[in-house]
Amino acid sequence: MATTIEPPTIRTPPPARRTTGTRREARPLGHGRPALLMLAPFLVLYVLFIVGPAVYGVVMSFFDTSMVSTGLGTFAGFDNYGEALTSGDFWAAMWHTLWFTILTTPPLIVLALVFALLAERARRARWFFRLAFFLPYILPSAVVALIWIWMYTPALGLLTRTMTALGFAEPNWLGDPDWAMVSLAVTTVWWTLGFNFVLYLAGLQDIPRDLYEASAIDGAGPWQQIRMITLPLLSRTTSLVVVLQIIASMKVFDQMYIMTQGGPNFATRSLLEYVFDVGFTDFRSGYAAAASTLFFVAVLAVSTGWVVMTRRQEPEL
């Protein structure tokens, strides 16, 4: 940026390639202008739509900004944060998000791992497993939601009728406050399992074959191999899957917005839907920005925690 000297078009002849390093050290800041030109398109959009809104949002969170008027409004200090942190609705949404995370994360990890282990053993039909488990993952949330609303429809839905056919009382899947979140979790497990499945399959492929062969010669059965070789060597994949899963679950919005609208009686309103409601239904932009910032802090805490934990694990691996 400061230096705009173009490097000469004709350089030292090819045999002198080894000297590249020294030449570079002599003029370390040589490519300012081309670098700026090539970075500019990305950086402009990045500043306009990521960095800019992020800063604007944090600023806004300290004001009484309203959706229906221009300008930031009056300065509010930490009032928005204070209100959020003492608001029952905010903490209810926080709890719903956490409850959703608790309901979805263990099955999404355990089932994905089990399916991947089973698929690893299957010699044939791998394409079929990938199709069955991964296809739902790339469907739009709206499509998934429509299909599952139909599955859960009282009296007519496939799942409802399966339950009654098996002799259970007909559950009111999406209408009962106690069951609605479980129903959303079931849908989500069906929808997103493929992602973890694929990560685990990749992790399994990185385990050297000879370990299994050597252990087989030592007389290890499949179960021992899984316990003593596969699981320990998958621990890195597992820690990655866990953190990606927790963060993805924290960001839940689509399923609730379409399938339950946060109900019944706000029983499934997630944190993002709370932000959506206060920001775009109550028009309280400043307050919604404060809630967003708190949400961001929570996500950041999880990823930082993960980085710290994996750093600590690293030497052992």
Next chain:
Amino acid sequence: MATLTYETRALSTAEARRYAASADRRTRLFNRCCTGVLIAFAILWLVPLAWALDTALKPNAETTNPTWLIHNPTLESFRALLAEGDVLNWYAASFITSAVVAAGTVVTASMAAYALSRLRFRFRWLAFWAILIGIMIPSQVLIVPRFRELGSVNLLNTYWAVILPQIPIAIAVFVFKQFFDGIPKDLDEAARIDGAGFFRAYAQVVMPLARPAVSAVAIFSFVWTWNDLLWPLLALSNPKIMTIPVGLATVQGTYGIRYADTMASAILGALPLVLVFLLFQRRIVEGIAGTGLKG
């Protein structure tokens, strides 16, 4: 001592063979059981999709008779949706926004990545960290300020409102950078010696070699844009220019008990992505495995 070792070794090889043979038999049996169990689960996983298709092929009136059997199979629901609704507009909106975002992301992110990978300039570290931080920011926390920002320049309810904010995907820069770092520098340096500028070295030497990264970033940004709900839902309120997920989410109540129509609309919304998946299955899976583990 020597004989003892020799004997143990001989014994253990013979034994090892027997062990290995029996372990082999056990393993094969075990593997077959595994396949069986997994096939059952895979079929279970396909049931909702099959049921949706089954329902969509029934006349609306028949959907209250909940069996897999279709007495009068019909494509009427599909025909009606394509004829009367905004579905074709939604397709257009989704295709235009997703394709432009995919192209925009590939071009801008790869150029930025080339600069970070090959060029030396004073604020390289700053650009690097600034973009790295972007990976940590979930786009969902930006909806409120972004809405005001785009509202103030009257871009809401245009395709631009969906396209522009989704192009700068920070992770795409790092996918490209990682790939470029693996391409020998000699190749583009040779081009530069022949008189090519940095841009030509990037466009004509490095990019053609980076096809796997290009296709991974293009496919993912396309699918993400196609599937995104929260931001387009806020940015687009005019049914004529809604993307498919927004359209489906908005009208899902209005079909009422016309279950066949509802499922037909879900199938129509899913169809392009099913095609993308079938065409690029391997690339998608490799992309997830690659970026997920290394990113």
